[in-house]
Structures are given as structure tokens and as C-alpha cells.
Amino acid sequence: MPRERPTLEAVARRAGVSRATVSRVVNGSPTVAEPIQRAVRQAVAELGYVPNLAARSLVTQRTDSIALILPESASRVFSDDQFFPGIVHGVSQELEEADKQLVLLMAGSAAGHDRVERYATARHVDGVLFASMHGADPLPGMLARMGIPVVCSGRPFGRSTVPYVDVDHIGGVSRAVRHLLDSGRTRIATIAGPQDMVAGVDRLAGYREALADSGRRSIVAVGDFTRESGAVAMRQLLADDPALDAVFVASDLMAHGALRTLREAGRRVPDDVAVIGFDDIELARYTDPPLTTVRQPILEIGRRMARQLLRLAAGEQIEQAVVLPTELVLRDSA
Amino acid sequence: MPRERPTLEAVARRAGVSRATVSRVVNGSPTVAEPIQRAVRQAVAELGYVPNLAARSLVTQRTDSIALILPESASRVFSDDQFFPGIVHGVSQELEEADKQLVLLMAGSAAGHDRVERYATARHVDGVLFASMHGADPLPGMLARMGIPVVCSGRPFGRSTVPYVDVDHIGGVSRAVRHLLDSGRTRIATIAGPQDMVAGVDRLAGYREALADSGRRSIVAVGDFTRESGAVAMRQLLADDPALDAVFVASDLMAHGALRTLREAGRRVPDDVAVIGFDDIELARYTDPPLTTVRQPILEIGRRMARQLLRLAAGEQIEQAVVLPTELVLRDSA
Incomplete structure (x- = not known):
């Protein structure tokens, strides 16, 4: 950085404007006409002027x-x-x-x-x-x-x-589980998210509540919202209950991992196992088959x-x- | 924000340390022992002390x-x-x-x-x-x-x-195209990236160079690195040359879109059409089939x-x- 700093006055002289105008431009005020702004910025660039913004921050007490x-x-x-x-x-x-x-x-x-x-x-x-x-x-x-x-x-x-x-995690998950129940699924598992995060806890609570209302038992594995954890959890669920016919997965990424496990295990989706995710990221439109999911407005x-x-x-x-x-x-x- | 600011002295008194020690702690020096750091931070929190970092920035001329x-x-x-x-x-x-x-x-x-x-x-x-x-x-x-x-x-x-x-875009793409040629593919298309970006230009250049060496003709569609553009470009390539047997796609995301188009068109991958992407993002391990791709260390x-x-x-x-x-x-x- 230059040791000797050009002054605000020098910039004002070069641009042919007042010091106040230079100050307004370098402080980003939108009230200065565009051609004048350009002239000032040109002069700032030519002279290598460095506005003393730390000083300004001392005065205004704002950092923006x-x-x-x-x-x-x-x-x-x-x-x-x-x-x-x-x-x-x-x-x-x-x-x-x-x-x-x-x-x-x-x-x-x-x-x-x-x-x-x-x-x-x-x-x-x-x-x-x-x-x-x-x-x-x-x-x-x-x-x-x-x-x-x-x-x-x-x-x-x-x-x-x-x-x-x-x-509204719980409302969204409830609708997903009800959709599975309404379409005749009877053994509905879940891959939950991390239980030290509210999103993980609330989505699992939504699943449990909706299932409890129906009298069905819950089948739970826990992942950490990554694809790999979804793949692993799905293997565990299939071992726990080979007859499961649906799974609500607490994130689309984990659902993507679960889909791979189901494919490797020879289960057809949705014929053998229905899958619902959570998030509705772009990926959900490109999985095979495209993913039914709970949309949250990220x-x-x-x-x-x-x-x-x-x-x-x-x-x-x-x-x-x-x-x-x-x-x-x-x-x-x- | 509080109008009346507690002083450095007040913090030092409360924490039972010197002003210099308080200063070192609030400026993030790692040389202060952890228990003393804790005592100072406790005092800072209790008093609501606000270090004058804008002033420090004036002196050091660094923003960090x-x-x-x-x-x-x-x-x-x-x-x-x-x-x-x-x-x-x-x-x-x-x-x-x-x-x-x-x-x-x-x-x-x-x-x-x-x-x-x-x-x-x-x-x-x-x-x-x-x-x-x-x-x-x-x-x-x-x-x-x-x-x-x-x-x-x-x-x-x-x-x-x-x-x-x-x-090394060009080297990576050359290896991809040579792999396709070595495995007997004869009609090798590409989905290129945006041509106002060096990554788009260089990957297309790598494809053209490797194909030119082999005497095969190039078949090109251009996308913008999104999944949707990959799906659209793949449809165009199939229309341009229904007999194509391989495609090098300039990003994994576009390759994911292309895979969906190939599936919809009833083409098996890799039996009918071989697909190679570029990036090696995590997605590449989860597509169906898992994606051969050029890895760049993002x-x-x-x-x-x-x-x-x-x-x-x-x-x-x-x-x-x-x-x-x-x-x-x-x-x-x-």
C-alpha cells in the first residue's frame, strides 16, 4: 500500500468538484449524479486515494x-x-x-x-x-x-x-405420513435427522405423532442429513423390518442415499417401498424416480x-x- | 448500543489483570493463558465493554x-x-x-x-x-x-x-475422450459449458483436440452448467445424431440432467450411450449408474x-x- 496518501482535496481538485461531493461518492451516497460519480471514481483511481473509512466508522458507530x-x-x-x-x-x-x-x-x-x-x-x-x-x-x-x-x-x-x-416441520411431516397412510401403506419407517438439532427433533416428532394417531408402530433409524448416512440408515431399516413398505426421510439428500440402497437391495420405488423426502431441493426433480417431498422455503x-x-x-x-x-x-x- | 462505554481500566479491575492483558485478549492474541482469557472475557461480557477496534484499524492500516x-x-x-x-x-x-x-x-x-x-x-x-x-x-x-x-x-x-x-481442463478432458475412444466408442458428442467462461471454452477445446487427433467428427451442444440445460442439450444431441454412442458433459450437474434425458429416451447407460462428466462432486457417486467423471480439486x-x-x-x-x-x-x- 502507498505510504504517502493523496488527500481528499487532491481528489476534489482533479475531479473538479467539492470536497463534500467526493466524500458523498466515496461513502456510497446514491444522491450524486452518475457522471459526477464517474468523474470522482476516475480521480480516486488515478490518484490511488484511500478514504479513511475506519475514521468514519468511529464517528457513525455503524459498520454496515x-x-x-x-x-x-x-x-x-x-x-x-x-x-x-x-x-x-x-x-x-x-x-x-x-x-x-x-x-x-x-x-x-x-x-x-x-x-x-x-x-x-x-x-x-x-x-x-x-x-x-x-x-x-x-x-x-x-x-x-x-x-x-x-x-x-x-x-x-x-x-x-x-x-x-x-x-412448520411437524405440519409438513404430518401431511407426508398421512399421504402414505391414505395410499394404503402399513409399515412406515423413518430416517430421522440429527437429534441435537431442532429440525431433526421436530421432524421425528411429526412422524411419531402422525403414526401414533393411526395406531401403527414406528420404525426409526437416525442419520446426520448426509447422503451417506441416508444410505446406511436405509440398510439398517431393511434389516430391522424387511417387510416395510414406506419410508419418510428427513432430508432430500438422505433420501437420495436411501434410494441407492433400495435399488441395490432390489426394491422398486414406489411399488415395493414408497419414499418421501424433506426440503424440495433441485435434486428432488432429478432422482430416479423423481422424489415426493415436503417443501420448505429455504x-x-x-x-x-x-x-x-x-x-x-x-x-x-x-x-x-x-x-x-x-x-x-x-x-x-x- | 450503550451510550456510556465502560473503560479498559474497568475491565482490567474486574478481571484482576493489567490493562495490557485485557488489550491482548480483546485483540485476540493467542499468547494469553486460557484461564486469564476466560476471566477477561467474563469481565468484558459483564460490563458490556466494547473495544475500540475502529481506532485500532486506523493505527494498523489492516482490516484482517x-x-x-x-x-x-x-x-x-x-x-x-x-x-x-x-x-x-x-x-x-x-x-x-x-x-x-x-x-x-x-x-x-x-x-x-x-x-x-x-x-x-x-x-x-x-x-x-x-x-x-x-x-x-x-x-x-x-x-x-x-x-x-x-x-x-x-x-x-x-x-x-x-x-x-x-x-488443467484440457488434460482432463483429453483423458476422458481417449477413454471413450479406447473403449470402442465412435460417435462421441459433448455438452459444453458457457462459452463466455474459460472453464466452458477450455473443456470444449480439450474435446475438439482429442477428437481431431482421432479423425472423428465433433457433435456439440452448449449448456450453462445447470441440470436443466444438460437435459435440454442431451435432447438436442439425440435429435442431431440418434446413433451417438457416447457423450462428454462439461459438468456433473449437466451430466445428471443428461442422464435423465437418456433414461426418458430409453437409452441404457453405458450400454447404448457412455457418459462422462466433469467435477467429481458428491452427486457423481449417487447417480444411476454412478458417474465416470474428470475430477477437479475444487x-x-x-x-x-x-x-x-x-x-x-x-x-x-x-x-x-x-x-x-x-x-x-x-x-x-x-
Whole structure:
């Protein structure tokens, strides 16, 4: 970086505008006419001018940045799941409209978790979004008590009062299980998600409730939302009950793994075994056969989280919970 | 946020340590013993102390943040492709080790592109990574000329001299096409990627070169790296040459779409038509049949980009190009 910095005055002289105009342009004000903005940016580029934004941040006490914390182990976050990328996408769309920067922090390791805590409490950001948590993470509540705006995806475990955006897991799963019962299936198994996540717990609860209503017994294996765990869990279910005729799988990715196991075991889908997933990611339209699944609006979860946080950061009162609807999408697998 | 800020002295008194120790802890120095770190953080939390990091940034002239620019239209970046998530994952792993923050910027729209330019030239970040570009984007070169450390994924179009990390597209595709020829295929088509991206251009060049060596004629359809475009392109190829017996597809996701089209058209894979993809994302192990594909080390691309940028930001000389190897992974589709 250059040691001797050109001044704001030099840029103003070069561009033939006032210092105030230069300041407005480099601070990103939209009120300056486009040709003048271009002239100023040209002068900034030619002189290598570096605006003193750290000083500005001292004055305004705003960073115009929002942190999104992905607390999964980094290797899982972007494995092949569409949930986290979808959340990132939704959040970034909304922040782009609000002209805020998205700072992505991984809190998978203990060290990472620690770093997130330092970064957020140091007020490098105007607010913090948490995308899906394992167990009862104390960090969101701690940040919120320090006055930092916080919004979570998914109802937090325990007694946290941090605002969140979630979907109607139980309603969606109930519709899926009822669809299987209505089409005459009698031995309906499930591949549940991780039981230290609300999405895993609630989808299993939905399955158990709907089955209990029908008087059928539950047949459960637990995966971790990855394809491989779905394949393994399906093998276990077939060993536990070779006569099972349907399976509700708590994510599309696990359902993809389960479909491979069923194919390898010579079971036809849906003739021998009906399969229903959860998520409705793009993959669901390309499996063989195309997957019947419970749709959750992943992109919209991200957008709503960002909107809630921006409202909170602006000092507005917001809802403690926003719960978005789910729907059963019928294709060929059930 | 609290109006009256507790002082560093107050935190030091509460924690029973020196001001210098408090300062080291809030600035994230790893040299402070864990129990003392805990005591300081406890005091910070109890008092709601806010370290004056903006002031620190004024002194050090470093932001400890790196921007990753995703210049695709936002809706494509996270659609279902594993390339961009893989890059984000690799970059974040490497930056986590270096204790740097990852700032994610979308430059899909013209406004977004503009915002990225403002943000980077305002030195909110220590350096900028560009993940895959369409056409000859002038932004990386412009930032580099202003003295901002820049590294791109993929060889830039045109005469840019910005450092980049890429893979051996042409070598990988040549091995794929030779494998098809060696196994007796005679009518080998391709589904190419977008021709305004180097990955699209180079993979098509690799196909044409390998076929030209064999004296066979090329049969080409162009997709945009999405599943749907692969399905559409495969229909077009079958119409153009119903007797084709193999297809090299420039991405696994397009190959997944092509497999669905072949299934719908009653063609068996690999008996009637052999299929080879490119990427080796997890999906490739779960398609029916499992996909033979050219593996590129996506995670490693992200890690190397980050490492090159950190070296550049530290004032080191770095290689103009790092080109990582690709390999043919044999499964059942070819």
C-alpha cells in the first residue's frame, strides 16, 4: 500500500468538484449524479486515494456489515446440502437490497466459535445471524444480552428468547405420513435427522405423532442429513423390518442415499417401498424416480432472517418467532 | 448500543489483570493463558465493554478481512452447483487458519458490481478474491493496478495479468475422450459449458483436440452448467445424431440432467450411450449408474487462492499462475 496518501482535496481538485461531493461518492451516497460519480471514481483511481473509512466508522458507530454464522463443522456446511447455500443466498439477496455487506463466519471448531464471539462483541458488525444450531449454543443469547441484534434460523434449543425464523416441520411431516397412510401403506419407517438439532427433533416428532394417531408402530433409524448416512440408515431399516413398505426421510439428500440402497437391495420405488423426502431441493426433480417431498422455503428463510435483523438493528420491535409454511410436493416416489 | 462505554481500566479491575492483558485478549492474541482469557472475557461480557477496534484499524492500516467476490448472478451461484460452495469452503478453511475474516460479496447485478468496486477501493479489506468470471471483467485488473492484492479463480479472459489459480481442463478432458475412444466408442458428442467462461471454452477445446487427433467428427451442444440445460442439450444431441454412442458433459450437474434425458429416451447407460462428466462432486457417486467423471480439486482451488492472496498481501512475490491437476475417475457410466 502507498505510504504517502493523496488527500481528499487532491481528489476534489482533479475531479473538479467539492470536497463534500467526493466524500458523498466515496461513502456510497446514491444522491450524486452518475457522471459526477464517474468523474470522482476516475480521480480516486488515478490518484490511488484511500478514504479513511475506519475514521468514519468511529464517528457513525455503524459498520454496515452483518455477520452470518454457520455453526456446522465447515466440512458439512458446503458438502452437497442445499440448506446452507440457500440460506446464504437468501440473506445476501436481502442485504444487497439494503446495501449491507455480508460477513461469513464459520464457527465449526471451538477456536472458530471463540473467534466469532470476539468478532461480534468487538462490534465489527451491526448484527449477527445464526444459521441452524447444534444443541443449546449459549452464544446467540449472550450476544443478544450484550445488546447486539441477533436472529437465528430455527427455534433454539432450551429457554433462549432470541428471535428466530423457522418452518412448520411437524405440519409438513404430518401431511407426508398421512399421504402414505391414505395410499394404503402399513409399515412406515423413518430416517430421522440429527437429534441435537431442532429440525431433526421436530421432524421425528411429526412422524411419531402422525403414526401414533393411526395406531401403527414406528420404525426409526437416525442419520446426520448426509447422503451417506441416508444410505446406511436405509440398510439398517431393511434389516430391522424387511417387510416395510414406506419410508419418510428427513432430508432430500438422505433420501437420495436411501434410494441407492433400495435399488441395490432390489426394491422398486414406489411399488415395493414408497419414499418421501424433506426440503424440495433441485435434486428432488432429478432422482430416479423423481422424489415426493415436503417443501420448505429455504431461500425465504434466509431473506426473512435478514429482514428481521435489519429491523431489529434499526431499533424496531420484531416478532419473537416467524414460522413459514411447508407443503407436500407429489412426484413419483410416493 | 450503550451510550456510556465502560473503560479498559474497568475491565482490567474486574478481571484482576493489567490493562495490557485485557488489550491482548480483546485483540485476540493467542499468547494469553486460557484461564486469564476466560476471566477477561467474563469481565468484558459483564460490563458490556466494547473495544475500540475502529481506532485500532486506523493505527494498523489492516482490516484482517478478505473479500471473496462471486460474480455469477446470485440465483445461479448457489442453485445446486458445488463449485462455488466448494470455493467458499476452501477459502474459509484457509482464512480461518490465518485468523482472517471472509467477506462475501455478490457482484451479479450491475449495482452489485459497482458496490464491490466501491467497497474494495475503500480498503475495507486487505485483498480480493474473484471466483470465476464471465467474459473479460475489467474489475480485477483495475483493483490490482490500484495496488490492492487480487487473485482470481480461473485464467481470466483477455490480456489480464492478475494472478490466478486454475486446473488443467484440457488434460482432463483429453483423458476422458481417449477413454471413450479406447473403449470402442465412435460417435462421441459433448455438452459444453458457457462459452463466455474459460472453464466452458477450455473443456470444449480439450474435446475438439482429442477428437481431431482421432479423425472423428465433433457433435456439440452448449449448456450453462445447470441440470436443466444438460437435459435440454442431451435432447438436442439425440435429435442431431440418434446413433451417438457416447457423450462428454462439461459438468456433473449437466451430466445428471443428461442422464435423465437418456433414461426418458430409453437409452441404457453405458450400454447404448457412455457418459462422462466433469467435477467429481458428491452427486457423481449417487447417480444411476454412478458417474465416470474428470475430477477437479475444487476445495484445493479455494485454499490455494486464499494462500496466494495472503502471500501477496504480505508483500511476497507469487506465481502468476497455479494450475492444479485433474484426473479421470472411472465408475459405471463409461
